[in-house]
Amino acid sequence: MNFTDSLWLSIEAIYSKILAHPFVQGLTDGSLDESAFRFYAIQDALYLQDFARGLAILGAKADSDDDFLMFCDHASNAILVERSMHDSFFKAWQLTSEQVYNTPPAPNCLLYTSYLLRVALGLPYYEAVGAFLPCYWIYWQVGKELVQKGSVNPLYQQWIDTYASDEFEAVVKAVLPVMDNLALGLTQPQKEAVKHHFIITSKMEYLFWDMGYHQQEWEV
Numbered sequence: 001m002n003f004t005d006s007l008w009l010s011i012e013a014i015y016s017k018i019l020a021h022p023f024v025q026g027l028t029d030g031s032l033d034e035s036a037f038r039f040y041a042i043q044d045a046l047y048l049q050d051f052a053r054g055l056a057i058l059g060a061k062a063d064s065d066d067d068f069l070m071f072c073d074h075a076s077n078a079i080l081v082e083r084s085m086h087d088s089f090f091k092a093w094q095l096t097s098e099q100v101y102n103t104p105p106a107p108n109c110l111l112y113t114s115y116l117l118r119v120a121l122g123l124p125y126y127e128a129v130g131a132f133l134p135c136y137w138i139y140w141q142v143g144k145e146l147v148q149k150g151s152v153n154p155l156y157q158q159w160i161d162t163y164a165s166d167e168f169e170a171v172v173k174a175v176l177p178v179m180d181n182l183a184l185g186l187t188q189p190q191k192e193a194v195k196h197h198f199i200i201t202s203k204m205e206y207l208f209w210d211m212g213y214h215q216q217e218w219e220v
């Protein structure tokens with residue numbers, strides 16, 4: 001079994017909870033309140049800015065030029081995806097860039113990006129790759145799952161199509177072997193450290209949708 005297969009097995013219960021979450025369910029059956037989706041999309045734009053910076057740090061830490069090129073490419077792509085949201089979703093809602101960027105990050109968004117940047121900056125390269133993997137992998141799996149049902153809402157369908165696309169599949173399929181190759185040189189405790197981050201950030205993926213669904217606010 002590949003190391004990444006064992007990682008996925010460790011989050012099966014979390015992944016099931018993600019698929020069952022009313023935010024994710026509501027994307028296909030249309031029951032998701034569009035204001036919750038808008039809240040999520042704004043937070044995701046903020047998330048992508050930090051995520052891209054985290055990927056650039058991963059690129060700088062990479063132990064091969066191929067990994068460097070890949071993570072830098074994904075870093076720049078994350079910003080391009082974020083910009084394209086301004087031309088599609090935010091335009092549809094008549095939201096300006098200022099309005100998006102002046103929105104404070106919600107607690108779960110800040111929790112997730114802060115964790116990613118802490119691991120990227122302070123911990124070994126292989127641990128950081130483990131922390132960033134769920135972001136790719138869970139979105140791809142969710143995209144593939146949701147595209148089978150389709151959505152009654154064209155905006156939600158556009159979101160689903162992005163993550164169910166062949167282009168996105170190629171991105172995820174480029175990242176997984178990086179983790180598997182790194183794992184070949186890791187000790188058992190080092191692999192446990194990777195799995196620890198993988199499980200934590202998978203939980204944060206759940207919390208991110210939950211944040212959108214409840215339009216999470218700072219209670220103080």
Ligand SMILES: Cc1ncc(C[n+]2csc(CCO)c2C)c(N)n1
Nearest residue numbers: 044047051074077078135136139208
């Ligand atoms: C909370 C949250 N998690 C994952 C993604 C998906 N995603 C964002 S950037 C990237 C890879 C590089 O472009 C991927 C897979 C998202 N948008 N928001």
